[in-house]
Amino acid sequence: MLRNYLTVAFRNLLRYKVYSFINISGLALAIGCCLLIFLFVWNEWTYDTFHENADRIYRVYEKDDDALLSRFSAQIDISIGPVLEEQCADVEQAVRMVTDHEIIEHEGKPLGERQLFADPEILTAFSFPLAEGDPTTALKFPYSVVLTQETAKRYFGTENPLGKTIVIPFFYDEEFYDCTVTGIAEDIPKNSSIQFDILLPYEAIENVHPDIHRWGRRSLYVQLADGVEADNLEVQFPTFVKEQLKEHLEANTVSGSLHLQPLRDIHFGGMTNASTLFGGLKGNAAYPYILLGIGFLIVVLVIANFSNLAIAGVSTRAREIGVRKVLGADRRQLMRQFWMEAILTSAIALIFGLGLAELFLPAFNALMQRELEILYTRFDTLVAVLILPLSIGLIAGSYPAIFLSNLQPAKIVKDTLKIGGKSPFSRGLIALQFSLCIFLVIVMMGITRQLDFLKSKNLGMDAEQLVSLPVHGRELLDLFKNELAGQESIAGVAGAWPGPGPGAGAAPRNLLVEGEKIKVFKFWVDYDYLKTVGMELAAGRNFAREFSTDATEGVLINQTLADQLGWDHPVGRELKEIETSGQRHFRIIGVVEDFHFTSLRHSVSPAVLHLTDWENGHIFLTVKIRPGHIPVAMALLEETWSRLMSDEVFRYEFVDEEFDALYREEERWERIIRFAAGFAIFIACLGTFGLVSLAVARRTKEIGIRKVLGASVTDIVSLLSREFVILVIVANLFAWPAAYSAVQRWLQDFAYRIDLGPGIFVLGGVLTLAIVLLTVGTQAIKSALSNPVDALRYE
Template sequence: MFKNYLTVAFRNLMRQKLHAFINVFGLALGIAFCLLMALFVRHEWSHDRFHVDRERIFRVVIHELQPNGHVRNFALISSPIPRALKEEFPGIDLASGFVRDSGRIASGDKTFRESVGLVSADFLSLFTFPLLAGDPATALDRPDGIVLGKAVARKLFGEPDADYGNVMGQSVTFPRKRLTFVVTGVAAPVPIASSLQFDLLIPMAHQPRFGGNNAAGGVNQSVYVRLAEGQDVREIEPAMVSFANRHMGPRVGHLRKWERIQEREDAFTLGFQPLTDVYWDDDVFSFYESQGSLAGAYILAGIAVIVLLIACSNFTTLSIAGSATRALEVGVRKVLGAGRRQVMQQFWSEALLLSFVGLLLGIALAELFLPVFNGLVERKLHISYWSDGSFLLLLLVIVAATGLIAGSYPSLMLSRFEPVTAMKGEGRIGGRSRLTRTLVVLQYTASIALMICTGVMIRQQNFVRHKHLGYDREQVLVVRTDGDKIARRYKQELLKDPRILAVTITDRAFTTGSSSTSYQFPDGARLSVRLICVDPDFLSTLKIDLLDGRNFSDEYPSDRDRAVLINETLACQLNLENPVGQPLPGFTWREIKSPTIIGVVRDFHIDSLHQPVRPLVLQMRHFQTSPSLMIRLHPGDLSNSVAMLKEAWKSVTSSGEQIRLSFLDDNLEKQYRNEERWQRMLMYASALAIAISCLGLLGLASLAVSRRTKEIGIRKVLGASVANLVSLLSRDFVKLLILANGLAWPVAYWVMDGWLADFSYRIDLGIGVFALAGALALGVALLTVGAQTVKAALANPVDALKYE
């Protein structure tokens, strides 16, 4: 019997090829999109879950209770803390710091810049980063031991032996750091789903060669601990207040002195954050872990569900509408002895057959577009049918449920018809059914809302790209260096070339952040102030306006330790009418105290436009950190200019280190990479949603026209024009689309107003993008329906009426 159902179902599909194709292809598109999105979301959710002891591993977090009642959270801890935690708390059996830096590693004449992880000896025992060679428990015990990643080992020593004998025990150096190490281990590639990324590992003791110490006398590092079996973290946390005050006393005292925390004893304490929360928690400040967006994952999952629901509702709508023409078939079946159950099974068989074909085609489409999707999300995802079995099973259940629902409504309705009623052609369902119209409205509501969101994102991104930031970012290149001396030599070499218009040296190239300090008002209130160290060519190179006073100058030796430039925002918040020449008695930074304001510059952005312009101080002094050069090129042949920069770099460096060069405008756009990724995903999602909805509308229009062929013929005989007929057949669809617009607009407005709230500088949500999305959806829908209605209206009425 079931074989007969499938045979009849297949014959019906062959008779209605267009209807079957639209039904299957629309569902397949939704399944493919949902599968790709699910791969990405699952990958994001899998961060740090590959560690064997993940449930027992925690990151140590500082909690600072500020005077305004807000709590600041940091994951930057001084170096003595890991050992102290192990010694004082038996419930903590392993502890390690982690600092991510970069350095140039060499072996013989081979040299490469790699990401360096500075860690404690417990690191490889605490985390699950397998070694291909070496013992995780002892690989980092030696002060000169180094664990190379597999890729670094291959670059330095060629293809390794089976036991890595040509790598283990070899010497490698960091020439600029004057450090030599012996290879004690080779690590497997770090999973991309790890918050901690590195190319090689060295002991934490070498951190001073890579960067400076903090005010508390130790390096700022992320600290992780592993609890002993059966230990509850809540039993340890109450002791953290006294522990923090004992071991981080200088930092606590500094914060209390400058009134950055409250006077309460527990205003400064340590807490423990589960490892699996690290990737998602953007409320904890840290330099060293990669960061994800929990809200973003939920949004992507929501978009995937919306598109799949559109595809499923489209499938259901077409199945209901298509069954409306089969009353005669049901009547014949009942006359020949079929019962209600057999009729229902027939419709279910057809719907399930279509849905399973859609599932197979959807999986094939997902495989086809996976490389493109990987480029979009910047990941290396793959579909593993064994590990992804649970998700594929879920898809199978969804598709089966869709098929059953799609087959249930028409089978229940048609199976109730009496044979005489059905054979007279008086039994009708689906043509104007409330369920069909509701599904169409919901499909287009979701599609139009996605289109509006995409349009708003595109407008905001264009606004960000073209907003004047207070300086000229065009034709400016950034070169990072490892020290003040090489930066100055390189600058002098560049200024010899006429293609170089200007060069400045700064400790921060805008997108890399800035130092910060505070200004204390006479009444004791404090103001957070950003600080950038620059040279006298900073303003002219970037074309930043000097509004009042003078610029830094080498002719004034006191400018290096007694003078500052401030921005408009700081001048306004200091409430100084004539700031030039006035001292800043409440300002202190290292050895510089109470400097004199020599000029005021126009506000310019050093952060993304998510943040407002903050109070800023510019100082002229030697660069103790790794400075950057910002180079303004003469407009013209960029490729030759870049080649010249590389040659000049070789002439001032002897280590063979490659130049680290980038364009300033490219660096600025990287700040909005996540937004651009969302924009592209939404654009594809909205295009797909509209395509699926239009496929459904095409099928509905085709079925509507086929049901009204006789009516169209009679109207043409009575003198109706093509325009009259198109208007008649399109009227109902237009009403549904207008209703969908009315539902989509407020939803999209609410969602995008919340998204734009994250930007300090944003566009206004005018009606334009809403009207454009609605008009575009309406236009595409009318073209879809119009193609079918015009074809029917132009047909010869004789063909429709010759059998009457």
Template sequence: MLLNYFKIAFRNLLRHKAFSLLNIAGLSVGVAVALLIFLIVRFELSFDTFHQKRDRTYRVVNDFTHEAGKDYQVGVPFPFVPALKTDFPQLEKVTTTFQAYNSQITVLDEQGAITKKFREENSLLFTEPEFFQIFDYPWLAGDPKKVLVEPNTVALTRSIAEKYFGSWQKALGKFIKLDNKQLLQVNGILKDLPDNTDFPIQIAVSFPTLRKFIDANEFTNWGSVWSSTQCYLVLPPKASPTQFDRSLASFLKKHNSDDRNHTYKLQALSDLHFNTRYPSMTYRSISKTTVLSLVLIGAFILIIACINFVNLATAQAIGRAKETGIRKVLGSNRGHLIVQFLGETFFIVLLAVSVAVLLVLAVLPFVRSISNLPDDFQLPLSLEMVGFLLFLILVVTVLSGFYPALILSGFQPVQALKSKMTLQTVGGISLRKALVVMQFSISQVLVIATLIAITQMDYVRKKDLGYNQEAILLVSVPQDSLSQFKLQTLKNRFQALSAVQKVSLHFAAPSSGSNSMTNFRFGKATEDAQFPVNLKAGDVDYFSTFQLRLVAGRAYFPSDTAREVVVNEKLLRQVGVKHAQDAIGQTIRINDRNYPVVGVVQDFHNVSLRDPIAPTAILANKSSYRQVGLKLKPANADMKETLRTVEQIWNETFPEYVYEASFLDERLAEFYEGETKLAQLFKIFAAIAIFIGCLGLYGLVSFVAMQKTKEIGIRKVLGASLPNIVSLLSRDFLKLVLLANVLAWPLAWWAMQRWLQDFEYRTPIGWWMFAVAGLGALLIALITVSFQAIKAAVANPVEALRSE
């Protein structure tokens, strides 16, 4: 019997080719979107779920509360972890980590000669053996309990070892040099870490080695909190994280009673990947709201595709009325007919899912480029994937087929055989109208969300940041003391290039992910301010290179060490100074030194537009310069030649180091990489939703036109014009699309208003966005409906009336 149902389904597909194509196309695209979103969400939810102790593993984070608000930090002071181990011996495991950025790795041969040089951006981690007893990363060689005990030891992942030494077996026992300062011996090899981890470790250095790179005073300083220094621990079974949070308050009071601003607490490992407030080491956090949004979008698009099927199937039921009547006369009961029609739907869904899988395989390379999926990600052939496909087939079959099966099986045989069935008597015209409204409402929400996301990203790109970021090349410089003596020579050589306008040595650009926050006192205050100041270090040309705008006073005089300071307007507002000129001549105390304020700059954005502008102080400090910034002339005819010359000069100055450079606007774009990708996904899903909705609308109008063939013929004979006929077939559907707009607007406004809350500076949601989306939907629907309506209107009325 099942085989017979498939034969009937196949014949019906061939008999109604156009509508079968519409059904399969709509379902295929809907299922493909659901499958792609499943792959993305499944990947995001799988982060660090493979660790055995994951349910008891936590990171210590802290909230820094001050008069201006609250800062959320992931770092701890250096002495925090040793004291924690002493005071809480009941903790199963405790470890500390220090993440290094832009590390220089020099590979040496057996004679100590340099063979290769590499720049590792953020994959180097100083840590302890306990780290690998908390997190389950497999090893190829070496005992994880012993490898990182002694100073100057290092473990590499397999791919890094092969990059450095050709094969991981040869790497054991060999030496590398870190930042041209310290020799490290390779004592262990890790398997390459999976893509679904928030710990981008490729080089693990023993934590005692860090003392060669950090001032010894930092290891006893409770007042200095570095975001790079993090603490991870494993609670005993059945221990309460909430209770431990309360213990941390007493712990801090015991060791640093003067600190009344920091509140330390535990963050669960399961929260690490989804908390944008406390970012992970990879800075690739994705909020749970975003994950939920993707799930809802996938569900909505699948529902739209199922609605298409329901509308087309119920409308098509008129043509199958006689078939149903004959089957009932020959003895089929309603249950048999429901099973038959569900079987036909299952056959169509099976075809659609097969096409959807092929679509996913075709577009997966593109999807990888606009999502966080790894570059080598492939469609997995796993039980989980097979289970999801079977679940999709079942759900889509039930959603798409059950209602049409009820309608078809409910025909009265006498009416069916006498051809008395009409569109109004098949399943209720009001239900199909409601389904069309639902389709276009969902589509409109996605379109409006896309417009708002694109507008916000455009606002971000064009927002005046308070300085100039165009055509500025940032080049990293070494940190060792010998290299520091060469910085001025490097700057002079760059300044001599005809394509270079200005050159500055500094710690970081005005907007940067690298920011240093510290306590300070202003003017005659006897206590530190109740909020921190953002320190920016740069030479005197920092202001002209980035075109920071002085509103009072002057830039400080040239100096290798900090003697004077320039502050921003935000700092003055926070300390109660109303006029910028009044700040000139006052002092600011930072790190136990007083600096006279000689200038005030207009506020500029320190980080991304998600965060408010911070109170800022800028001073000269040669020992902390990490970059040289080159302001290139806009009329630079040969940019490639200029870049080659810059690299050549740098390599001649620092032959032992790896050259690294990028443009400032590229670095600023990285702030919004996640939102940019989300906006691209919104665009694609909105287009797909409209496409599927139009397929269904086209099919439904076709059936309406078919049912009104004789009516149209009579109207034309009686003198109806082409616009009259088109209006007859179009106006009801356009009313439905207009109603869909009205329903979609408040929902879209609410959802995107919440999304924009992540940005401290955001574009207003304007009425024109809703108007554009609404008019666009009406225009697309009108084109879709009019195409079939015009086709029916220009048909020969004689053909329509011949059977009368």
């Protein structure tokens, strides 16, 4: 019986080639898309689960309820790690980590390596197995080093690297250190929030920088004892901080409350300076659900298409169904037959869908910033590959199978069967398709408009042609200024810390104003900074060399801080800054217009600008390039860099690109939704094309008679298009409220956002209507131009 079902199914697929092509194309695209979505979702949901003790490992973070933006930070004073391990019985192991990216010269080529300095316990608490070496002793000595297999291959080829020496620079240090290879770690899984190429003992960086526990890119992880609940340990933290960390509390290095974040939550964690700290990719817990939602919509579209075409095509198979019933076929047999056709269609689509998934995987990886692979030997992949088409086939074939098996043979034989696109269910499916298309188009346009708004908004500075370069110390800054002064391509040069871009990170500080503590962000700048970056003064004056007190007590504040202070005339008023050593007094000499130094998701925060001499500190050289001179200016900067800082790789950032980079996630999802909208429209057009073709075939006699009676081409096109136009209008009524709600909810994450006017809703509906009319029109015009004699010849 199964063989008969398969034979008939194959024959029907070959007999109705156009509709088979439409169904297979739609299903193949759906399967390909859903497989890529599955890979992404599975990768996100299994982040960090490969660690054997993942359920007992937590990262310690600090919540400062009194800070700006309610700061959550994983970059705490990690020197508390050994104290936690020693004093808390619930903590089995504590692991301090500091990371950086360093350039290592190898055979004359600079190689960028991810360095991770960690306590030796990292190899026992975490599951980073060693292919060679002993995990209990690999990081025992200060200048030992563990390389990943890939890194070892880069430096030593096929040689055994154990015991060999590699020269490594430590960050923020001019010295190079001979380190002995004591272990080779298996390559780190891609879905790990902790990534490294080179693993070194924490003791090594602590010897070079004794205060690294407070200012490096750092985190503290703890492994709890078996059976200990994190909540129970968190309850003990306030007492622990007061009793065991009294010195840290007094020095303000531990100011907020300590909390524990599960290792498995780090990838999706939203706290600042956290998720990507150790090289792992930042995730968002909502994104897998959004992609699953898109995948669900795609499947719904394809199933709706399949069902509509099957029901609309009943007229072409009515006699077949009638004959089968007359010859004794019961309802269950007919249902099995139609299900077999649906499953066979899905199976064929699976082959093409896998090909499409492989074809688009590189582009999908680039879009999602992942390194996903389709591994057919993995159990979860095999399950997805087999279950997905089978499920789609069964669901897609269900309604047609039930509907077609219910047809009465008497009506079929008498040709009194009234079917096609007239049933409410069929019309509902078509309207649903159009609604989804309109919804996705409007959401895509809403995101696009918001992104355009963000990129065009005034930042309070002129970020165009503004370049930021990291240098060390006042002497280098002055040398650069002297070299670049008077150059035709350079409009201005200044120094600042942090730089004008959002990536450097301004430092939060406490001000004491009339007995009230106020949190502000602090910037250190020189005399030329405001002019170079294009900031405007709202009141008062800029820093000036003729006022000697500017260097010691003069400050500029931004308009937001001036408004927060509530002073009508802030210039000349005094501010007090709270420091670990006491208080410093400053006098306001000017107010600058608000400038953005973070994403426009947040409103402008209070800020203070100081003068500083930077004798030994890190500075961002800020260079303003004249319009049209970027190539010449960049060549000049690189040449000057190579003369003044020959031992360092030329590094720079365009400030406008740094701000644009803040919205990469939004741009990525705008492209994803654009693709989903295009896919939905394509599927809907395929289905509409098939439905119109069936309608033309079903109404050939009617169209012929109308033409004989004088109907014009416009009349025929209107006849075939009218119902689709009505369905698009109805679809708008459902799509608009849903799209408005979705876009409005997304916009709530931005302090600065567009107003949703009626324009994008009307445009979304009109675009969808135009595409539908174009699809319907091609078939309708072809039918209208046909010779009516051909339609009526055998009547």
